[in-house]
Amino acid sequence: MGANGIESDIRDRHLNAHERATANLEFAGWIDGETYAGTDQFAPRDPVTDDPIVDVAMCTSTDVDTAVDAAWDAFDDEWSTAGPADRAAAIREWAGVLADHLEELTLLESLDTGKPIGDARGEVEGMIRTLEYYASLARTQRGAHVPTGEDVHLYTRHEPFGVVGGIVPWNFPAWVAAWKLGPALAAGNTAVLKPAKATPLTTIRIAQLSKAIFPDGVINVVPGSGAGVGGAIADHDGIRKVSFTGSSAVGRQVMERAAETVTPVTLELGSKSPFIVFPDADLDRAANAVADGIFYSTGEICDAFSRAIVHEDVYDEFLDRFLEIARSHVIGDPLDPETTLGPLTTASQYETVSEYIDTGQREGATLAFGGGRPDDPDLEDGWYVEPTVFTDVTPEMRIAREEIFGPVQTVLSFSEYDEAIEMANDTEYGLAAGIGTERTSLAHNAAADLEAGVVYVNEYGPILPDAPYGGVKQSGVGRDLGEEALDHYRQTKTVYTNIDEPSL
Known part of the structure; x- marks a missing residue:
């Protein structure tokens, strides 16, 4: 209600937009290529009117286990053997589908975050450009030959971690989801992603729009609380890499929990720029x-x-x-x-x-x-x-x-x-x-x-x-974006091959 107790034009506009943006859609977890309902629900609120937008399934640490299992199955069965060209084609196709849904995603982003509609559109476009960039990089990855003596053939190869976890902030939900998923998928990993509880809608929807493009289980989204879902991702022994964007205080907690399993982390945290x-x-x-x-x-x-x-x-x-x-x-x-x-x-x-x-x-x-x-x-x-x-x-x-x-x-x-x-x-x-x-x-x-x-x-x-993004001191460790981000989603293996003298 407005100050005089009468429904305002803005509230009417937003309630209609809620219905239009969420019609015929179910906002829940996305695990193993399917909608996955949790045991409870929550409703993100429209920051303009303070009305609930839509009910969203509340996942738990048990659901994170399910998502990690699905991600490993997808990695072991199909994604680990997909070549760079196949990965590039899938990411590019997904970016194209998201572009076809630009206005839908823009409206969701604006309703969820309160961003002006033009800014929300620009950030969804930024998400799409990020995925297109990593589709291109998927085919450019190289190992290296290391010159040594004639009796040793020495080279390096880059290999994915397997299953990686990402935790997305509430201020840039669509764009930063692509910062996590783009390099992770391009490097050959499968992913379990947690959107912010306050702004989960676009992250869930972009996962739904990946259906039939990636093998089931390559992309998994688990909405829920930071303590229940975020903590479970940070210290899960089946997740081999964690990337977090958010506050410095929570970033320290993520780093501490990931240390229990010696899991590498990328942290993009606060600032006073x-x-x-x-x-x-x-x-x-x-x-x-x-x-x-x-x-x-x-x-x-x-x-x-x-x-x-x-x-x-x-x-x-x-x-x-x-x-x-x-x-x-x-x-x-x-x-x-x-x-x-x-x-x-x-x-x-x-x-x-x-x-x-x-x-x-x-x-x-x-x-x-x-x-x-x-x-x-x-x-x-x-x-x-x-x-x-x-x-x-x-x-x-x-x-x-x-x-x-x-x-x-x-x-x-x-x-x-x-x-x-x-x-x-x-x-x-x-x-x-x-x-x-x-x-x-x-x-x-x-x-x-x-x-x-x-x-x-x-x-x-x-x-x-195209360029790495991240901070120093308590603003974080590691980098998102750029070619450098690929290094955070893959491991380097060194191979020594002893070569005998040729004989017939």
Whole structure:
């Protein structure tokens, strides 16, 4: 209900969209090529209206066992003997089917996460491009001949682990599912994937759309809780590799549980990413880059530019431009193409972000813009936060050190190059960083000095499947994407063959 107790147009639109997006579909586990109902159900909630979208089967650790068994059967019976060309063809065919269902998947993604419909479409397209990229890489994998003496033929070969596990975050469910499945399948593995409980719908649907393309059991999706399903994947003795994207706190738990079975892990975790604005920067470009990096996806992005570190000579001018962009955002219904900022995805995240905004004010930072809910009764049931900008921020403040995961920008100042680099690196995280400058030498030197796995110059993104993505320090270990990601889904075997002198 809206403020006057009358059904709003937005609620009507969303309830109709729920029915349209889920009609004739069953959202449950996907195991061994079939829908798999758990023992209980849960319902992800629409972040715009706080209504349940559809019932989803709640799987358990026992269901993870079933999925792992199915994945091993598929690996042993068919997938391990599928050649690179066969794997490439299957992944490419699947990407084509997903492209045919682009609008369906876009609607599910928007309803589940609260992303503006255009952003959701772009991320589904990113998922498809990622799978197409790994379809191409499947045929390019090579071992190596190692030159040695004439009496030894020495070579290496790359082999899949067998069954791998993936745990997908709630902020980019479709796209990151492809980050896990693309390289895993291209390298020859089968997979057991857990979508986030808050946003499971697209991950389940893309698995359903793989029917008859892959052998049954190659792709398995097990929705459920982090403790019940995620924990079971992390320490399962039948899963030979685990890839997790999410918070640093949960990532540490995954690493600890995987250590029990000495299972290798890839972890892409939190951040407090800086963007340094040097005095020669094109301030329009810099302000847009920082804004894209903190307001896209309502700031629920792992590499959000949540710290703008601005040279004192251009601080006021940069701030004027940045505030103008913040004011220009259209907060509204994500299904409206004009909307540029949707709600936060969950009620708990709304509470977290609201608490940090209160904390910033208590710490003495100046709330230069935003900080509240939009003044629109049609949006009162959603988890909306205005674009928020804090100035007079000092590096020791919690809002400058801790990951907020919302549309909250902190703006700090510096005077010297070394001060900017020290301030940027003074964090436990190291996922991404940004640089605003028109000087090539400054850009390359800063890129080398910043402690981050990804550095953007004068822009935010784009994130392309061609390049590795991941962080340093407590932002994780290993890399998603790029050719390098294949190395995380395969093992290298060295073969020594002794060769005798030829004789007849």
